[in-house]
Amino acid sequence: MKQFPDLKPNKADALAALAVLLLAAALGARLWTSPPGAAGAVVVSIDGAAVERVALGEWSRTYAANGYTVRVEATAGGVRVAASDCPTQDCVRTGTITRAGQSIVCLPARLVVTLTGAAEYDAVAG
Amino acid sequence: MTARRLATCAVLAALALALSYIEGMLPPPAPLPGFKLGLANIVTLFALCALGGADALAILLTRVLLGAMFASGATALLFSLLGGLAALGTMRVLSRVRALSxxxxxxGGAAAHHVGQVCAAMLVLGSAAPLAYLPVLLALSPLSGALTAFVCALLLRRARGFLPPREG
Structure with a gap:
């Protein structure tokens, strides 16, 4: 009996891989070329709802979310998750984000740290 | 379902469970939330090729449900369920395309696996932020997909003699 599907890679497979790569590039271009506007404020969301908007500056704040404690540290130029007691530590490893529109995700705590532009910050803080 | 088919499915479900458990203990290959090599996808692909779509689905659901009981609750269940179903569904469709090996x-399955997991992350967080990881995950999927296929092809060559006939 002929094994199905074929067990040896062929040209169609290379095309499939290329299609996936092109899709990745297109999506990347779409998502990451958002205007590199100056980041002005940090929005922290827990469970999908924004809990706090703070202007960038030298500060450190701690958030309790879904049983975890996440410490967020900001400077004038960016923000990072400095410490978290979540098991995966992806949020800490993401490092510092500096551009408006970027975010840091902590999945276990269901917490998202997003940078927004300064104008946007003024509008909501008003 | 013959006893041999049932036994084969049970063994494969146990293997998939063991693989996803081992994967959970390994350090993640990239500092991206939710990026896994998808070792359990080896079993899904093998079952799809060797046994057929229905058995592959049964094995997948068994692995996902038992995995949630062993490991970590509802969030992990959603991740492996959406990732696994997306991968299996896509591979089922693509396996009909004769040109593809x-x-x-x-x-295709690896890419769909990541799309499913990013969707799960967006559902859990209630935010579109995880979408930013998708381009990187997609770009890595030819690599993880080829690795899965390589292992699976080895297994299929060896196991040809003693598997029950393919259905569906």
Missing amino acids: IYGVSV
């Missing part, structure tokens, strides 16, 4: 099918 097991490698093309597997790359």
Whole structure:
């Protein structure tokens, strides 16, 4: 009996891989070329709802979310998750984000740290 | 369902469970939330090729449900369920495309696996932020998909003699 599907890679497979790569590039271009506007404020969301908007500056704040404690540290130029007691530590490893529109995700705590532009910050803080 | 088919499915479900458990203990290959090599996808692909879509689905659901009981609750369940179903569904469709070998099918499955997991992350967080990881995850999927296909092709060559006939 002929094994199905074929067990040896062929040209169609290379095309499939290329299609996936092109899709990745297109999506990347779409998502990451958002205007590199100056980041002005940090929005922290827990469970999908924004809990706090703070202007960038030298500060450190701690958030309790879904049983975890996440410490967020900001400077004038960016923000990072400095410490978290979540098991995966992806949020800490993401490092510092500096551009408006970027975010840091902590999945276990269901917490998202997003940078927004300064104008946007003024509008909501008003 | 013959006893041999049932036994084969049970063994494969146990293997998939063991693989996803081992994967959970390994350090993640990239500092991206939710990025896994998808070792359990080897079993899904193998079952799809060797036994057929229905058995592959049964094995997948068994693995996902038991995995949630062993490991970590509802969030993990949603991740492996959406990732696994997306991968299996895509591979089932692609396996009908005669031009593609097991490698093309597997790359499609790996890509769909990541799309499913990013969707799960967006649902859990209630935010579109995880979407930013998708381009990187997609770009890595030809690699993880080819690896899965390579292992699976080895297994299929060896196991040809003693598997029950393919259905569906």
